Amino acid sequence: MPSVISAIVVDELIRNGVQWFVYCPGSRNGPLGFELARRARAGEINLQVRLDERSAAFVALGITKATGIPAAVVTTSGTAVSNLLPAVTEANYSDLPLVLVTANRPPDVLGTGASQTVDQTALLASQVRHVQQLWSGDSSGATANGVLRSQVCRALGIGTGRLVGRPGPVQLDVPLSSGLPPQPETSSPAGRPGGTPWIAMPEIPRSQHPDATEIDLRRPTLVIAGDGADPAALPAHLPCMAEPTVEVGDRRRLHPWVLDQVRPEQVVVYGRPTLHRNVGRVLARPGVRSVLVAGGGDWLYAAPDIEVLSRNPRWTGAASPVWIEELERADTIVRDAWTRTMTEPANRRTGVGVAHAALNALRPGDLLWLGASNAIRDVSLTGLVPPGVQVLSNRGVAGIDGNVSAATGVALANPDRTVVALLGDLTFAYDASGLQTGRLERMPANLIIVVSNDSGGGIFELLEQGDARYKREPYGDTFERIYGTxxxxxxxxxxSAYDVAHATVEIDDLPATLGRARTAQRLSVLEIPVTRTALRDVHAGTRQAAEEAFDATAVSAMNLELELHS
Known part of the structure; x- marks a missing residue:
C-alpha cells in the first residue's frame, strides 16, 4: 500500500537523523506528503512546503549546509525530478549529504509510454553518490519492512560518507501505485526499538595514513585555505590566505593580493580555492613546492601545478618570525590601500562599497550568505568578516542559481540568528521565485537580502571581456548585450508581488536601515543602486596605491640597510 510504504520510508529517514523535509506538492507523492504532515503535527520533524522543485532543492541544500545534517526534498514524478539538478550539482561538488525523495509511477507502467513516466533513476545519476529505487511490492510483511528500511539506511550511509568515499547527495526513488490518502485504520510495520536506525552505521571514517607528509615550516610557507577547508587542520599561529567561508580563529587572515607580493618556498593548499586567479599563479612559480591536503575519496582541489598530495601532513619546525612579519606587513599595506579606497564617495557607490558597508553592519552571531560572482569576491577584498559571524556560500560549482532559496533554507534552520544575504542584482533576479512562500508556511522573517544593483553582470567588468577596447567598435554594444545583460x-x-518588504537604500544609510530590518521580523530586501562601470578603475587604482606603498617600503628598507653599513 502506498501509505504504508511512505510511512516506512519517512520513519526510517527520521531514524537516520533527517530533521528537515522540504515538500513539493504533487499527486504521486501525496502519500509521502500526508505522512510528513502527520509527523510535523506531532512535532517530530520540520516541514516546509515549496511550490517550485528547483527552489525547494536549494532550500534543502541551504538547511543542510547550515546545520551539517542531511535535509530531504520530496517531489512528485516526471519533470519535477529534473528540476532538482542544479541544487544536486552544487551539493555534489560541495560534498553535502542532500537527500532526494522522488515519487515515481509503479514499475508495471514504467517504460510503457504512460503519462509522466521517465527514467528517474538516470536523470541525476551523474551528480549523486547513489540512486536507490525502493522495493514497492507487498508492504504488509516483515521482510518488506526490513528491505525498505535497509535500503534507506544504505543510501543515507553512502550520502553521509559513513560507508564509502565522500558525503554527497543521494536519491531514493519511490514507486507508488497511487497517490491516495492513507486509510485511518492503516498502520505501518515498526522499526527497531528505541527509535534507532534499522542498520547501525559506523561513524564517519577518519583517514588513516601512517605515511605522513613532512612539511617543514622553517621554509617560508604560504597556506591557502579555500572553501571546504577544515580550520582545525591549519597550522597554528601561521597567517593564511583564507576565503570568506573558512574560519581562521586566531590566525591572521591574509588579503588575497599578498600572494602577488611574497615569495614562498612552499605553498600548502586546503579545500578548493576558487575566488582568486593569483592562487594559480603562485602555485605555478618555478621552485615552489606545492602540497595539496586532501581528504575523503576525491581531490577537493586539483590544480595542474600541485606537486604533492597528502592526507596526513605533519608540521615540523617553526616559522621564522621574519617570514611571519613579512606576510603581516604585506597584508597591512594592501588592506590600508583598500581602506583609503573606501573613503572616496565615488568608490563606495560600487559593489565593493556595498560589501564594505555590509561587513561594517554585521554583528556577532549573524550569519552571512554570499552570492556568487562579485559578492563573495568583494567581501574577500574590501575588509574582514567580524568575529562571531559565520559565512556560507554555494562554492561547489559557484553558480548564481538558487542563492535566494539557499539563504532561505539557512534562515529557516537558524530562526534565532539574523541571516544577511549579499547578492548582485542578476543573482537575485535569477532566483527571485525563491521569495515565494505559501500562506500556510513559516516565513524566514530573520532573512535580510541586500541587493547590490549595478544593473548587470559586474563580474565581467573585471575580466578580460571588460577591457575598454572591447566596448568600442567594431564590438559596439555587444559587451552590454551578452555580458552586462x-x-x-x-x-x-x-x-510587493511576493509580499516581501523592500527599501531602496543609499550605501551610507545601510547600517541604520539594516538595524531597523533586524527588529522588523519580516523577510526584507534592501536594494542599493550602484555603478559597475567604475569597478575596473577602482580595482586598478587600489592596486596601484598598494604597489606604490610596497615600492616606498622597499626604498625605506634599502636606505636603512645602507645607513647600518655606512
Whole structure:
C-alpha cells in the first residue's frame, strides 16, 4: 500500500537523523506528503512546503549546509525530478549529504509510454553518490519492512560518507501505485526499538595514513585555505590566505593580493580555492613546492601545478618570525590601500562599497550568505568578516542559481540568528521565485537580502571581456548585450508581488536601515543602486596605491640597510 510504504520510508529517514523535509506538492507523492504532515503535527520533524522543485532543492541544500545534517526534498514524478539538478550539482561538488525523495509511477507502467513516466533513476545519476529505487511490492510483511528500511539506511550511509568515499547527495526513488490518502485504520510495520536506525552505521571514517607528509615550516610557507577547508587542520599561529567561508580563529587572515607580493618556498593548499586567479599563479612559480591536503575519496582541489598530495601532513619546525612579519606587513599595506579606497564617495557607490558597508553592519552571531560572482569576491577584498559571524556560500560549482532559496533554507534552520544575504542584482533576479512562500508556511522573517544593483553582470567588468577596447567598435554594444545583460526588473514591485518588504537604500544609510530590518521580523530586501562601470578603475587604482606603498617600503628598507653599513 502506498501509505504504508511512505510511512516506512519517512520513519526510517527520521531514524537516520533527517530533521528537515522540504515538500513539493504533487499527486504521486501525496502519500509521502500526508505522512510528513502527520509527523510535523506531532512535532517530530520540520516541514516546509515549496511550490517550485528547483527552489525547494536549494532550500534543502541551504538547511543542510547550515546545520551539517542531511535535509530531504520530496517531489512528485516526471519533470519535477529534473528540476532538482542544479541544487544536486552544487551539493555534489560541495560534498553535502542532500537527500532526494522522488515519487515515481509503479514499475508495471514504467517504460510503457504512460503519462509522466521517465527514467528517474538516470536523470541525476551523474551528480549523486547513489540512486536507490525502493522495493514497492507487498508492504504488509516483515521482510518488506526490513528491505525498505535497509535500503534507506544504505543510501543515507553512502550520502553521509559513513560507508564509502565522500558525503554527497543521494536519491531514493519511490514507486507508488497511487497517490491516495492513507486509510485511518492503516498502520505501518515498526522499526527497531528505541527509535534507532534499522542498520547501525559506523561513524564517519577518519583517514588513516601512517605515511605522513613532512612539511617543514622553517621554509617560508604560504597556506591557502579555500572553501571546504577544515580550520582545525591549519597550522597554528601561521597567517593564511583564507576565503570568506573558512574560519581562521586566531590566525591572521591574509588579503588575497599578498600572494602577488611574497615569495614562498612552499605553498600548502586546503579545500578548493576558487575566488582568486593569483592562487594559480603562485602555485605555478618555478621552485615552489606545492602540497595539496586532501581528504575523503576525491581531490577537493586539483590544480595542474600541485606537486604533492597528502592526507596526513605533519608540521615540523617553526616559522621564522621574519617570514611571519613579512606576510603581516604585506597584508597591512594592501588592506590600508583598500581602506583609503573606501573613503572616496565615488568608490563606495560600487559593489565593493556595498560589501564594505555590509561587513561594517554585521554583528556577532549573524550569519552571512554570499552570492556568487562579485559578492563573495568583494567581501574577500574590501575588509574582514567580524568575529562571531559565520559565512556560507554555494562554492561547489559557484553558480548564481538558487542563492535566494539557499539563504532561505539557512534562515529557516537558524530562526534565532539574523541571516544577511549579499547578492548582485542578476543573482537575485535569477532566483527571485525563491521569495515565494505559501500562506500556510513559516516565513524566514530573520532573512535580510541586500541587493547590490549595478544593473548587470559586474563580474565581467573585471575580466578580460571588460577591457575598454572591447566596448568600442567594431564590438559596439555587444559587451552590454551578452555580458552586462541589464534586466528590465522593478525589484520593489517584484517584492510587493511576493509580499516581501523592500527599501531602496543609499550605501551610507545601510547600517541604520539594516538595524531597523533586524527588529522588523519580516523577510526584507534592501536594494542599493550602484555603478559597475567604475569597478575596473577602482580595482586598478587600489592596486596601484598598494604597489606604490610596497615600492616606498622597499626604498625605506634599502636606505636603512645602507645607513647600518655606512
Amino acid at each position: 541589464p534586466q528590465n526588473i522593478d525589484i520593489a514591485h517584484l517584492c
